[in-house]
Amino acid sequence: ETGVTQTPRHLVMGMTNKKSLKCEQHLGHNAMYWYKQSAKKPLELMFVYSLEERVENNSVPSRFSPECPNSSHLFLHLHTLQPEDSALYLCASSQVWDRDYTFGSGTRLTVV
């Protein structure tokens, strides 16, 4: 492990389900990120939490809801997802002024 742990590693959910992805870092970083990785597409930044401030990509649907209770933990709450939301969701952390991201292993999400 690199210091960023994501759970679960795999998740299959129906379109009416509610689930949450969890990310935890023990690197002392003060910024955390959610990225979506779909086939043949760039890594897409969804949300950033930095120094307790949230920055979001306005194109992310409201069925994705982030939560960052402290600098070490980050959640992504999911509800009423669509099949096109199936992807690998990667969490990353860094120091705010250092772009050297440490990624987690990701959660492979399948929406059925």
Place this chain on the structure above:
Amino acid sequence: GENVEQHPSTLSVQEGDSAVIKCTYSDSASNYFPWYKQELGKRPQLIIDIRSNVGEKKDQRIAVTLNKTAKHFSLHITETQPEDSAVYFCAASSFGGSNYKLTFGKGTLLTVNP
């Protein structure tokens, strides 16, 4: 916002040959350019980065070059080995203020054939 284009999308080379992956960016304010390697089923990992105050950086078999005027940067891998097979992502970021996010390219699948 920043837009990063990466080419080629796939690259196949023979072991021992060199591989070059190129990226262009749109935001002239960007000044940090990392490269990540993602092996199959694994997380992206930083392999090398370059800041805008230098034109080239080397780390053993890996080098990155930056042309700020043309707004493009490239990854060079020499003496490729099968374990270099992976997806490589370039990224660009501006530094400071509230602009701390990385914008990634689409990735290049590199296959090194033994």
